[in-house]
Amino acid sequence: MSGPRLGPIGRVLRHLVLMTGTVAMLGPFVVMLMTSFKPKDEIFAPTFHLLPQRWGGTENYATALTQVPLLHFLLNGAIVTAAIFLLQVLVNVPAAYALAKRRFRGRDTMFATVLVCLLIPYQVVALPIYILFFSTGILNTYASLVLPFTISVFGIFLMRQFFLGVPDDLIDAARIDGMSEYRIVWGVMAPTAMPALVAFGIFSLVAHWNDYFWPLIAVAREELYTPPMGIAFLKLNGEGTAYGPLMAAATIVITPLVLAFLVAQRRFIEGITFTGLKG
Amino acid sequence: MNGRGSVMLLTAPALVLMAVFLIGPLLAVIALSFTNYQLGAPSLSFVGFANYIEMTEDETVRISLANTLIYVGVVVPASVALGLGAALLIEADPSLRGFYRASYFLPVMATLIAMAIVWEFMLDARCGAVNMLLKAIGLGPYDFLHDRKLVLFTLCGIGVWQSVGFNMVLFMAGLTAVPRELYEAAAIDGAGRGFERFKLVTWPMLGPVTLFTVVVTAIRAFQVFDTVQVLTDGGPNKASEVLLHTIYAEAFNFFRNGYAAALVVVFLLFIMALSAVRLFVLDRKASRP
Numbered sequence: 001m002s003g004p005r006l007g008p009i010g011r012v013l014r015h016l017v018l019m020t021g022t023v024a025m026l027g028p029f030v031v032m033l034m035t036s037f038k039p040k041d042e043i044f045a046p047t048f049h050l051l052p053q054r055w056g057g058t059e060n061y062a063t064a065l066t067q068v069p070l071l072h073f074l075l076n077g078a079i080v081t082a083a084i085f086l087l088q089v090l091v092n093v094p095a096a097y098a099l100a101k102r103r104f105r106g107r108d109t110m111f112a113t114v115l116v117c118l119l120i121p122y123q124v125v126a127l128p129i130y131i132l133f134f135s136t137g138i139l140n141t142y143a144s145l146v147l148p149f150t151i152s153v154f155g156i157f158l159m160r161q162f163f164l165g166v167p168d169d170l171i172d173a174a175r176i177d178g179m180s181e182y183r184i185v186w187g188v189m190a191p192t193a194m195p196a197l198v199a200f201g202i203f204s205l206v207a208h209w210n211d212y213f214w215p216l217i218a219v220a221r222e223e224l225y226t227p228p229m230g231i232a233f234l235k236l237n238g239e240g241t242a243y244g245p246l247m248a249a250a251t252i253v254i255t256p257l258v259l260a261f262l263v264a265q266r267r268f269i270e271g272i273t274f275t276g277l278k279g
Numbered sequence: 280m281n282g283r284g285s286v287m288l289l290t291a292p293a294l295v296l297m298a299v300f301l302i303g304p305l306l307a308v309i310a311l312s313f314t315n316y317q318l319g320a321p322s323l324s325f326v327g328f329a330n331y332i333e334m335t336e337d338e339t340v341r342i343s344l345a346n347t348l349i350y351v352g353v354v355v356p357a358s359v360a361l362g363l364g365a366a367l368l369i370e371a372d373p374s375l376r377g378f379y380r381a382s383y384f385l386p387v388m389a390t391l392i393a394m395a396i397v398w399e400f401m402l403d404a405r406c407g408a409v410n411m412l413l414k415a416i417g418l419g420p421y422d423f424l425h426d427r428k429l430v431l432f433t434l435c436g437i438g439v440w441q442s443v444g445f446n447m448v449l450f451m452a453g454l455t456a457v458p459r460e461l462y463e464a465a466a467i468d469g470a471g472r473g474f475e476r477f478k479l480v481t482w483p484m485l486g487p488v489t490l491f492t493v494v495v496t497a498i499r500a501f502q503v504f505d506t507v508q509v510l511t512d513g514g515p516n517k518a519s520e521v522l523l524h525t526i527y528a529e530a531f532n533f534f535r536n537g538y539a540a541a542l543v544v545v546f547l548l549f550i551m552a553l554s555a556v557r558l559f560v561l562d563r564k565a566s567r568p
Contacts, residue, residue: 006372014368015375021365022382024440029385031408032397048411095293104286110294117301119554121502123523124547127530127539128304128311134318151296181285210390212505213523217531228392232509235396243400250393257388265381272388273448 036060036247043243056244061252063245064234070249072223073230074256080145080226081208085201087150093193096159097185101171111160117153123213130217144218145226149208155200162196163189202264202271209257227253308547311540318534330541340542342517343525346431350521351500353435354442359492361439362446367481369447370454380451384444391441395506398437399424424510427518434506434519442499446492453488454481494557501549522546 006014030050035043039056042049064070098104099111129148133139138147166189174184190197212228219225225233231249261268312330316323334340369379386394401408402423413419423433465480504523507513513520513528526546530539 011372011374014372018365018368018375018379021361021443022379025382025386025444027408028394028397028401028440029389031401032394035400044406046406048406048408091292091296094289098286098289102286102289110290113297113302115558117297119551119558120301120305120547121498121550123502123504123526124308124543124550125301125304127526127536127543128307129300130530131307131318131536132299132304148300151293151300153297153301156293181289185289206388210388210392212392212508213527216508217527228390228505231390231393231396235509246396247400250390250397253393254389257390258385261385261388262381265377265384268388269380269384269448272445273452 032247032250035243036251038244040242040244057248060244060248063242064249064252067245068230068234068237068249069222070227070230070234070252073225073227074252076142076224077209077227079142081205083142083146084149084208085204087146088152088155088200088204089197091150092152092155093159093190093197094182094185096156097163097189099156100160100163101166101168101189114153114156114160118157122148126214126217133218140219140221140224142224145215145224148214152200152204155204158200159193159196162193166192198267199271202268206257206268206272308540308543311537312544314537314540316537316540318536323537326537330538333538334541334545339517339520339525343513343520343522344545346518346520347501347503347522349431350435350438350503351497353432354438354500354503355493355496357435358439358442359446359489359496361443362492363450363485363489365443365447366450366454367477370451380447383447386441387444391505392509394441395437395509398440398506399510402433425515427515430511430515430519434503434511437506438500438503442496445499446496449492449495450485450488453485491557494553498550498553498557501546501553522549 034050034052037055037057037060038052039054039059042053042056099107099114125148130139133144138144170188170192171184174188179187209226210228211226212232215224215226215229219229222233231246231253234249235246313325313327314323315326315329365379365383369376369383402410404410404420404422404425409423410420413421421429423429461480461484462476465476468479502523503521504527507519507521507524508527511519513524522542523546526539526542529535529542
């Protein structure tokens with residue numbers, strides 16, 4: 001923001017207010033990490049110390065990793081989010097290109113349909129998709145976790161807006177060179193759209209790594225649990241109040257995203273702000 | 280191959296998947312809401328508006344709808360106001376700007392299920408950090424997640440905690456769009472700083488962004504589910520039952536799919552109404568020069 005800078009008192013007040021907010025925002029993360037290092041008796045002690053007085057981290061992390069197959073859940077999360085994003089790109093980028101740069105009958109209808117579909121929250125279609133998967137026997141497979149998200153009307157919308165700005169000359173030149181439409185999509189359009197693809201990728205990764213509603217419906221077999229399901233499973237099936245291992249598991253589950261966020265902050269904020277368009 | 284065939288190849292996968300996973304299910308859920316379908320049952324019959332009529336007499340649905348509206352009514356104003364405040368304060372000075380922005384944004388992307396369990400621990404009546412803090416100033420202890428009067432507002436608190444950073448970045452995007460000349464003009468008119476400047480320049484310019492943020496936050500708040508499912512399961516005694524959780528229970532615990540579909544339609548109508556506002560705002564934003 002432009003405009004005049006704050007005076008000395010304003011600057012102090014600003015830090016005072018924002019620091020108070022920071023304590024509230026980061027507090028849970030700090031408590032989580034510190035508690036994951038504490039032995040059990042200390043967690044339930046009547047006096048509260050933020051820092052662990054004795055080391056209990058080894059036991060907590062060992063319990064979190066052995067009581068449930070947490071690493072396996074993380075692997076599931078990685079497989080599912082990667083498969084979703086890969087298929088989203090393969091399905092939606094060519095469609096976005098056609099909508100932006102090709103003239104064909106039904107194009108306006110297709111784009112209008114995309115806009116209407118943008119309004120449908122996925123919880124609305126979850127029930128019929130569940131019934132469809134139930135009757136075709138797809139429930140409780142990796143496919144059931146991935147398939148419903150391969151279509152991303154949001155991805156189509158986003159990439160189309162981006163492709164509209166790519167000059168037609170670039171495409172004409174590629175056609176004169178005899179490139180096929182597929183070569184144009186992947187060789188010419190996609191590279192120019194890298195920033196949009198990265199933002200969409202981050203949005204997709206965060207949304208599906210954290211998703212709980214659909215996996216909860218689609219899979220009942222432990223081998224297929226994603227990280228959010230895994231941690232809920234640990235809570236429900238371990239001792240409900242074994243907070244040490246629970247905090248260790250929570251730390252393990254959020255660490256990959258938090259590290260990625262700290263490395264590429266600006267891109268993350270951009271990518272997730274796109275959810276503002278999606279909701 | 281540059282003709283109609285190539286367009287087919289480019290669009291066919293998306294069109295087929297859109298039909299199977301969006302349009303088809305949308306129509307199916309509406310159709311199901313007029314039936315008594317139960318998963319695995321051999322047959323189903325058309326029951327007209329029976330599910331909708333049953334809904335009006337269903338105490339759980341009434342509570343659930345009221346709770347959802349209270350949740351939205353608390354989370355939206357609180358998280359929008361705090362998000363705006365954070366954006367204005369953070370952008371007001373360069374000192375520690377990046378640190379604050381990252382701190383406030385972290386809850387937005389951290390796995391909510393994991394953080395919900397952390398909150399449960401922090402809110403524990405015996406050993407939680409929150410009650411320890413309250414005890415230090417002579418209050419409590421409160422059993423935030425098991426007290427019927429507190430539980431919904433506790434979930435609201437977690438919802439606000441998670442949404443502030445999201446709203447903050449939406450406002451930051453809006454603030455960068457306020458032209459510098461306006462601040463200079465305001466300064467010449469004697470409204471150079473503080474609240475006057477905010478009232479005269481920033482707020483009118485942020486109007487559309489604010490409306491947009493309110494709508495988006497309301498849509499997100501309507502979809503509250505994770506925290507309820509893992510922390511309270513709608514309890515105690517339905518005090519934290521919310522719409523999506525009721526739908527989930529009807530469809531996947533009781534397998535009353537027809538009835539659940541009718542609830543989904545109601546849920547959809549709320550979201551659609553909010554989305555219509557959002558599209559209207561987006562449209563105005565896009566068509567402005």
